């Protein structure tokens with residue numbers, strides 16, 4: 001790897017937006033380490049010299065610790081936790097079993113923050129941590145309800161991300177909390193507004209423009225600041 005080449009860690013890249021981000025950063029000349037939970041045929045097909053594929057489940061502390069060890073010699077300009085779930089998103093909160101609601105909160109809010117906390121020592125100077133949130137995580141923009149447990153989990157992610165940044169403010173940490181648009185993926189569905197290519201190109205532009213900027217920034221894929 002040459003010195004000037006940027007280095008990204010994309011977590012949750014087996015399909016959807018994570019996979020699209022891997023393809024985009026590779027095309028832009030970055031070195032990329034992409035994680036999957038289990039073998040991803042789509043990631044395997046990419047076959048780029050600057051791509052390293054690793055396996056990790058963000059909900060599994062031992063799995064995250066083992067990944068952290070395997071990447072001991074790496075410093076990343078971008079560490080982006082993309083992984084997320086929308087289990088029973090269409091059901092109101094009282095209709096979602098407690099353990100299912102708790103799991104959505106763990107995967108979407110607690111595990112991403114635990115991941116960036118663990119990997120902060122792998123962030124290169126001038127780099128950014130990124131977390132895949134959603135506009136549905138905005139409390140003030142919630143005028144339509146629905147997607148209750150999912151919304152709550154992304155609002156929790158936003159809150160925990162702000163607390164993380166405040167806890168690390170003396171280190172001038174850069175935290176990008178990103179909304180990718182409503183995107184046609186397994187999660188977003190066929191009726192969504194935009195395709196993966198449009199979303200990830202915008203996200204990559206926003207990340208490049210904001211790379212290393214201290215503070216916690218809640219932004220959409222076009223670079224607009226979202227209200228909490």
Ligand SMILES: NC(=O)c1ccc[n+]([C@@H]2O[C@H](COP(=O)([O-])OP(=O)(O)OC[C@H]3O[C@@H](n4cnc5c(N)ncnc54)[C@H](OP(=O)(O)O)[C@@H]3O)[C@@H](O)[C@H]2O)c1
Pocket residue numbers: 011012013014015016017018036037038056057058059082083084085107132133134135179180181182183184185186187188189192
């Ligand atoms: N699509 C949209 O319109 C939209 C809008 C706003 C925000 N988002 C957010 O964007 C992110 C990606 O969404 P997507 O649309 O690409 O969804 P997707 O197609 O359902 O992909 C979800 C990804 O997360 C991974 N993942 C789930 N749980 C994980 C865990 N415990 N550990 C590691 N990886 C895990 C999945 O891996 P497996 O293949 O192993 O399941 C998969 O790679 C999510 O955080 C989502 O909430 C999406």
